[in-house]
Amino acid sequence: MLRPFxxxxxxxxxxxxxxxxxxxxxxxxxxxxxxxxxAWYPEQWPESRWDADLELMEKAxxxxxxxxxxxxSTEEPSExxxxxxxxxxxxxxxxxxxxxxxxxxxxxxxxxWLTSKYPDTLGTDADxxxxxxxxxxxxxxxxxxxRSFCREIVAQLARRFGHNPNVIGWQIDNEYTDESFDxxxxxxxxxxxxxxxxxxxxxxxxxxxxYWSQTYTAWDQIPMESTHGNPGLLLDHKHFxxxxxxxxxxxxxxxxxxxxxxxQFITTNIGGLAWSDNWDHYRITEDLSLxxxxxxxxxxxxxxxxxxxxxxxxxxxxxxxxxxxxxxxGSVNWAPVNNALDRGETRALAWQTVGHGADAVxxxxxxxxLGGQEQYHGAIVGPDGTPLPIYxxxxxxxxxxxxxxxxxKGTSPKSDVAMLFTYDSRWAIDFQQHSKLYDQxxxxxxxxSPLESIAQSVDVVEATAPLDSYKLVVAPSLNVIPQAxxxxxxxxxxxxxxxxxxxxSGMKDEYNALNTERQPGPLVPALGGRVExxxxxxxxxxxxxxxxxxxxxxxxxxxxxxxxxxxxGKSNGxxxxxxxxxxxxxxxxxITYLGTLPDAAxxxxxxxxxxxxxxVHAAFGPVPAEVEVCRRVGRDRVVYIVINHGRSPAHVNFPxxxxxxxxxxxxxxxxxxxxxxxxxxxxxx
Ligand code: GLA
Numbered sequence: 019m020l021r022p023f024x025x026x027x028x029x030x031x032x033x034x035x036x037x038x039x040x041x042x043x044x045x046x047x048x049x050x051x052x053x054x055x056x057a058w059y060p061e062q063w064p065e066s067r068w069d070a071d072l073e074l075m076e077k078a079x080x081x082x083x084x085x086x087x088x089x090x091s092t093e094e095p096s097e098x099x100x101x102x103x104x105x106x107x108x109x110x111x112x113x114x115x116x117x118x119x120x121x122x123x124x125x126x127x128x129x130x131w132l133t134s135k136y137p138d139t140l141g142t143d144a145d146x147x148x149x150x151x152x153x154x155x156x157x158x159x160x161x162x163x164x165r166s167f168c169r170e171i172v173a174q175l176a177r178r179f180g181h182n183p184n185v186i187g188w189q190i191d192n193e194y195t196d197e198s199f200d201x202x203x204x205x206x207x208x209x210x211x212x213x214x215x216x217x218x219x220x221x222x223x224x225x226x227x228x229y230w231s232q233t234y235t236a237w238d239q240i241p242m243e244s245t246h247g248n249p250g251l252l253l254d255h256k257h258f259x260x261x262x263x264x265x266x267x268x269x270x271x272x273x274x275x276x277x278x279x280x281x282q283f284i285t286t287n288i289g290g291l292a293w294s295d296n297w298d299h300y301r302i303t304e305d306l307s308l309x310x311x312x313x314x315x316x317x318x319x320x321x322x323x324x325x326x327x328x329x330x331x332x333x334x335x336x337x338x339x340x341x342x343x344x345x346x347x348g349s350v351n352w353a354p355v356n357n358a359l360d361r362g363e364t365r366a367l368a369w370q371t372v373g374h375g376a377d378a379v380x381x382x383x384x385x386x387x388l389g390g391q392e393q394y395h396g397a398i399v400g401p402d403g404t405p406l407p408i409y410x411x412x413x414x415x416x417x418x419x420x421x422x423x424x425x426x427k428g429t430s431p432k433s434d435v436a437m438l439f440t441y442d443s444r445w446a447i448d449f450q451q452h453s454k455l456y457d458q459x460x461x462x463x464x465x466x467s468p469l470e471s472i473a474q475s476v477d478v479v480e481a482t483a484p485l486d487s488y489k490l491v492v493a494p495s496l497n498v499i500p501q502a503x504x505x506x507x508x509x510x511x512x513x514x515x516x517x518x519x520x521x522x523s524g525m526k527d528e529y530n531a532l533n534t535e536r537q538p539g540p541l542v543p544a545l546g547g548r549v550e551x552x553x554x555x556x557x558x559x560x561x562x563x564x565x566x567x568x569x570x571x572x573x574x575x576x577x578x579x580x581x582x583x584x585x586x587g588k589s590n591g592x593x594x595x596x597x598x599x600x601x602x603x604x605x606x607x608x609i610t611y612l613g614t615l616p617d618a619a620x621x622x623x624x625x626x627x628x629x630x631x632x633x634v635h636a637a638f639g640p641v642p643a644e645v646e647v648c649r650r651v652g653r654d655r656v657v658y659i660v661i662n663h664g665r666s667p668a669h670v671n672f673p674x675x676x677x678x679x680x681x682x683x684x685x686x687x688x689x690x691x692x693x694x695x696x697x698x699x700x701x702x703x
Contacts, residue, residue, distance in 0.1 A: 051423025053378035054416050055082030055117070056398060057344060060108040061092040062387045068108060070403060071384060072115040078398075078409065079416025082118050084343065084380055085109070086175070087192050088154060090124035094171060096131055102178050113184040120285075120343075120380075121185050123175065123270055125168045126192035127154040132167060139164035141198035144244060148200075153391070158198040160206050160262050165269045172273045180278035187282050189343065190270045193289030193312065194263045197244070197296065203262075204242045210258045212237050224529040225250035252449050253442065253530040260297040260441075268305060283307040287343035291316075292328045293459055295448065298441040300480045303335040310341035312382070313371060317353035319360065320367050322646060322663045324459070327466045327478065329374035330431075331439070334479040339375045339430050342368075344382035348408045349396040356394065362693030364408060365415050366661050369695045373648025373659035375431050381412065422679040422697040425657050429650035434634045435473045437466060438481040438493035446497045446526050453554035455568045456522075458495060464615055465494045465520065468622040472629045474637040474647045485510040490632040492625075494520035496538075500528040504540035511544070512605030516632040519611045521569045522552070537571070538611060545609050546577025547600040551592065552613075560587025561598050564620030571613030573597040583610070584624075599624075642668045645690065658698040662690035676700050 056075070060068055075083065085108060086093075094100050109119050130151045133140055141149050141158035149156040157164045179185050197203075215221035218234050225248050227233045232248060234240055241247070244255055271284055288299060288311040303309045311332050313325065332340050345367065349358045359367070368379045386397045400406050444458055462478075469476050469492065477488070481503055485491055491510060496519060499507075504524075511517050524538025533539040537549035550572045558565040562584045572593055575582060584599035601610040608631075616624060629635075637658075638647040644664030650657045658676070662668040671687045676698040678685055688696050 051427040052372055052376070052419045053082045053118075053341075054078075054380075054412075054419050055080045055084065055378065056347075056381040057087070057383040058083040058085055059087075059089070059383070059387065060085060061089045061104065062390075063385075065104065065107065067403065068111050071399070072111055072117060074399060074405065074409075075117055075384070076115040078413040079420050080117060080412075082120060082186070082378060082380065083112055083384075084120040084122055084189060085112075086124060087122035087189065088124055088127040090127055090132075090171060091129035093124060093175070094129065097135070100174050102174070106178070106182075109179070109182060109184050118186045119182075119184055120187045120189055121175065121179055122189040123168070123172050123191060125157070125171070125190075125270070128157050128164070128167070133157070136163055136167075138202075139167065141196060142200035142203075143196075144199050146199070154192075155196050158200055158203065159194070159196075159266045160198055160203045165266065168266075168270060169273050172270045173277065176274050176277035180274070180282070185278075185282060187308070188274055188278065188284045189310070190267055190274075190284065190286045193287060194266070194302070195289065195294075195296065197259050197262065199242060199244075205238075206262070207242045207255065207258050208237045208240050210261065211240060211254060214254070224531060226531060249446070249449055249530040253445055256295075256297065256441065256445050260301050263297050264301055264305065267302065271305060285310045285341065285343070287312050288332075292332050295441065295444055299335050300441070306336070308341060309333075309335045309338075310343035310378075312344035313342050313367075314344070314346050314350055315359060315367070316350055317355050317357060320363055320370070320663065322370070322644075323467045323470065324463055325367070325370060326374055326470060326646065326648075327463055327476075329371050329376065330466075330476055331478040333375040333431065334439070334477055334483070337477075337479060337483060339377045341378040341380070342371050342376045343378075343380055345371070345379060347381045347383075347396040347398050347406075347412065351392050351395040358396070360665075360693070361411065365411050365418070366663060366693045366695065368415050369418070369659055369661055369697075370646065370648070370663075372426070373431075373646070373650070373661070375650075379415070418680055418695070418697070421682070422657075425655065425679045425697065425699045426650060427652075429652035429655070429657050431475055431477075431649060432651040433473065433475040433477040434487075434489045434632075435469050435475070435629070436477040436479050436483075436485065436488045436491045437462065437469070438491060438496060439478055440481045440496065440498060440503075442528065442530075443481075443495060443497040443526075446530050447495060447522060449530075452552075453568055456554075461494050461520070461615060464618070464621055465492050465625070467618070468625040469629070471622075472626055472636065473634050475649050482506060485515060486513065488515065489634050490516050490518070490629060492518045492520070492628075493523060496520070496523040498526045498528060498530065499524040499533075499539045499541060501540050504544075507541065508544055508604075508609075511607040511609050514606035516607050516628065517609050518628055519609070521571055521613050521615060523611065541609065544602070544604060545600060545611055546580035546602050547573055547575040547597075547611065549611075549613060550574050550596075553590065553593065558617070559589035559593065561585070561614060561616060562620055563623075564617045566598065566614040566616055568615050570598065573600050573611065573613050575600055577602065579603065584612070586614075639671075639673045641670055644668060645670055654701060656700045656702070658696075658700070660688070660690065660696045660698060662692060662694045665692045667691050667694075670696070672698060674700065 285308040542548045580602040582597040586593040599612045637649045648659045679697040
């Protein structure tokens, strides 16, 4: 509940500002508010230039830099000969400018002396081609020899900088990406399977290898496939890749932890626009103190709903605030058309990430290297070392953060609605998509967009996460539902939760085999209904008052307590008049199965009904269409970040009087310019 202030809001805020002493960055992310910074590569520039760079950063209110990624050949110019003096001086100079350092391990880019002397450290692509020097990520993630070199360089760095007070955290490697398909990795895959299945009989049974004479009689017969092949094998390969990257990472954590200050965090910057599916992001981030990711727009402009969802998805990895370790200063170099974001859009994007739980925003990169593969990428200063036009917008953001930090510190988003995700389900569907139109990010977004506009805050979490704090839980495509997950979901429902399962749910077991109960598998008895048949749609078909797209499942109810909420109209004969959505009250809650992807208007009305039934309300209240409201909640305050993503001004009425931390005014309403932002503070919860 918001409560009226005893003092005028502005005065309270003035007091808060006065007592908020400008402090160095805390190693506990978020404790001092939001940090601003960039990736900085001092090794690419003469030392005489560094002070000017840091001066410009400080002027833009930046307080963090990430250094050291890809610097291995400078840190260890020849085997066993280390040179960290330059790094020590760079960190000290940053401290002089009140800029803290995230130190990255350089293992994404092994030096030429290493890969040429020890070629077994090189990775092999899926087509059998051994990688070469000249790019990055050429190493084999499973090579024991490479991992031993990683341990040594990381130990050297940790001994030198693990107690440096200006180093606040560590980033391991960079955007884990390429697995390796060399013979030694395949042996490790076979050992992984042996440890999991114990006997070949067991593996053959779960993978149904009698099909196409795939039965294995020796472990070394098992191939390593990543795209086409037995569905059980493909899923296990994903688990293997996850385990390999996890142990690659752990190899460095094990070296770092005993040598560094306990206050220094350990993270890795996750790439693939958060959506890459090479490995399970929940498992990788489990071992880190902090999740961070690289949020780029690429071609076009900010897709507001998608970027909101992806930031919520990232927040769900560890179910805590996170860092934007990289984002674009206006443009990238890797999209088909590398257009620039409009003036104001870079700032709006940054504020959106903060609204969804980012505690730091770092730009990639400060200044483009004069050579190297990324000469065209957006930067903050030009090749001459003076500010590019985007500098002023980032400087504005620095001022914003400084003004809003007393309010934002210690806050994080809080939601009554959760969407569920598992990598097993994602993989199982994508191995056999059945309709190329079934794009899982879009399906997630189809459910997310109405929920986000209705509740103004949505969590996206792993399906096994604790659910008791949520009023409404929606699982768009939970394809793999093992018994334990079914039990977890049912416990939530019985205790009063409202669960909506989307199409394709409950088709597979944990070995990616078809379950024999039909969908939704172990939840059939609880639902009192099931899927009779699924259909990939060529076009749209009628359902309820709207249309269904891409996918339609013919449902049936077998329990008198199960009601049909939606039916298909006339379409392929099989679906005509058949149930498209079932629901059943169970325990203190309810379970619903929606077997299709309704058009946006129908989806909105279904989600609105579900939200109302579950007691979910908008956190802030109605806002104009192009305005986004995000909420961060602290112990004694609620902060609303209100962003006008539109290209014309928008008028926003507040649910009560609030203090805008950016303009330092008490307001009940605001006229936001195009791309404008307000950070509204209300005391109480
Ligand atoms: C990734 C990498 C960076 C850089 C950027 C360019 O995020 O981590 O090193 O290559 O892409 O957008």
